[in-house]
Amino acid sequence: MGALVLHDYWRSSAAWRVRLALAAKGQEATRLPVSLLAGDQRSPAHLARNPQGLVPVLEDGPLLLSQSLAIIEYIEESFPEPPLLPADAAGRALVRSAALVIAADVHPLGNLRVQRWLRDRMGQDDDAVTLWLHHWMADGLSALEEFAARHGGQFLFGDRISIADLCLVPQLYNARRFGLQLDDYPRLLAVDMAVAALPWSAAARPQEPLNPT
Amino acid sequence: MGALVLHDYWRSSAAWRVRLALAAKGQEATRLPVSLLAGDQRSPAHLARNPQGLVPVLEDGPLLLSQSLAIIEYIEESFPEPPLLPADAAGRALVRSAALVIAADVHPLGNLRVQRWLRDRMGQDDDAVTLWLHHWMADGLSALEEFAARHGGQFLFGDRISIADLCLVPQLYNARRFGLQLDDYPRLLAVDMAVAALPWSAAARPQEPLNPT
Numbered sequence: 001m002g003a004l005v006l007h008d009y010w011r012s013s014a015a016w017r018v019r020l021a022l023a024a025k026g027q028e029a030t031r032l033p034v035s036l037l038a039g040d041q042r043s044p045a046h047l048a049r050n051p052q053g054l055v056p057v058l059e060d061g062p063l064l065l066s067q068s069l070a071i072i073e074y075i076e077e078s079f080p081e082p083p084l085l086p087a088d089a090a091g092r093a094l095v096r097s098a099a100l101v102i103a104a105d106v107h108p109l110g111n112l113r114v115q116r117w118l119r120d121r122m123g124q125d126d127d128a129v130t131l132w133l134h135h136w137m138a139d140g141l142s143a144l145e146e147f148a149a150r151h152g153g154q155f156l157f158g159d160r161i162s163i164a165d166l167c168l169v170p171q172l173y174n175a176r177r178f179g180l181q182l183d184d185y186p187r188l189l190a191v192d193m194a195v196a197a198l199p200w201s202a203a204a205r206p207q208e209p210l211n212p213t
Numbered sequence: 214m215g216a217l218v219l220h221d222y223w224r225s226s227a228a229w230r231v232r233l234a235l236a237a238k239g240q241e242a243t244r245l246p247v248s249l250l251a252g253d254q255r256s257p258a259h260l261a262r263n264p265q266g267l268v269p270v271l272e273d274g275p276l277l278l279s280q281s282l283a284i285i286e287y288i289e290e291s292f293p294e295p296p297l298l299p300a301d302a303a304g305r306a307l308v309r310s311a312a313l314v315i316a317a318d319v320h321p322l323g324n325l326r327v328q329r330w331l332r333d334r335m336g337q338d339d340d341a342v343t344l345w346l347h348h349w350m351a352d353g354l355s356a357l358e359e360f361a362a363r364h365g366g367q368f369l370f371g372d373r374i375s376i377a378d379l380c381l382v383p384q385l386y387n388a389r390r391f392g393l394q395l396d397d398y399p400r401l402l403a404v405d406m407a408v409a410a411l412p413w414s415a416a417a418r419p420q421e422p423l424n425p426t
Binding site: 050051052054060063065066067069070071073074077078089090092093094096097099100101103104105107108109114117118121122124128131132135139140142143146147 | 263264265267273276278279280282283284286287290291302303305306307309310312313314316317318320321322327330331334335337341344345348352353355356359360
């Protein structure tokens with residue numbers, strides 16, 4: 001791997017996952033902002049990096065990688081220590097399944113571009129959009145609370161942090177931001193605190209720019 | 214691995230991906246139907262298998278696995294030949310990113326449960342739901358057409374079938390089912406035909422039961 005560049009947006013929860021993975025491995029990347037509110041993700045420069053027009057994008061020399069979970073698996077393979085996946089195939093599969101509950105079944109339904117479609121094309125008001133967001137978040141978080149009851153310890157899967165936790169933490173931030181009541185997820189809240197207690201995790205948290213866009 | 218059981222629904226494109234992975238590896242699984250139209254996915258028996266109430270679920274002895282991409286990675290690790298991921302880290306990352314375009318950014322937005330919410334809770338009619346489905350499908354397929362232009366050969370990534378192709382084929386079936394015009398995706402259509410030409414792929418295709426539910 002050469003010098004890493006992360007095309008980033010401070011409030012993107014998918015970008016936050018990648019920032020956490022890099023921080024867990026003690027790796028630095030140059031962070032270049034792509035403002036989703038200003039529409040920078042549809043600029044020719046960004047579409048050349050990622051035809052989907054989404055963040056994050058990780059640049060490693062000539063390699064341009066999109067999709068946060070694919071990026072995280074690449075980071076995991078490139079910097080194996082400390083591991084973010086269990087040592088056995090069944091454990092790895094369970095961790096990946098928990099990560100995908102967030103990355104496939106919750107987050108894409110609450111994305112900014114989806115919220116805009118519901119408002120602008122389907123005429124939905126704030127209350128209807130909030131109800132939609134809460135519904136899919138609660139659906140996924142309930143499944144993960146049950147996952148933690150079956151497989152969890154200090155973290156979602158046992159007592160070591162994994163890529164599942166990297167997906168959970170930004171989603172809980174989003175849940176709070178949109179006012180979802182979290183009392184029903186005590187195990188998830190404990191995992192959130194366990195990640196926050198890791199000294200390296202703070203640098204990955206969203207930090208609003210001085211002139212936010 | 215012991216005897217495999219796949220909790221399946223004939224029209225689920227996520228289940229189809231898993232059926233393709235098993236078929237590519239020459240593996241058999243006992244297929245047990247979970248009718249999404251009849252609501253079997255919300256039965257206590259199925260929720261015990263998968264608290265998300267979704268298909269597919271792969272059962273391997275005591276291990277219960279949900280999320281199609283996690284299941285496929287598990288199949289890949291358990292039966293390495295023939296490989297469904299490239300040999301190098303960059304290739305694997307690119308293939309995973311292409312798979313996630315479908316599995317995270319297209320398919321979850323068109324799921325039956327999402328369509329129902331748009332109709333029942335947001336009062337959207339058939340035309341509005343179709344427009345929604347077409348929009349997200351076209352968005353993802355356009356990105357994959359560009360991916361194929363950059364990285365593809367006979368398949369989405371080079372000349373060997375990969376998990377990206379396993380995600381593409383069921384999505385193209387869905388696109389046709391919902392009337393999306395596919396002329397803009399010649400590379401994807403060629404991949405679709407290349408997969409269809411593989412003798413083992415036919416058994417994985419959706420086969421409507423005699424008494425469909």
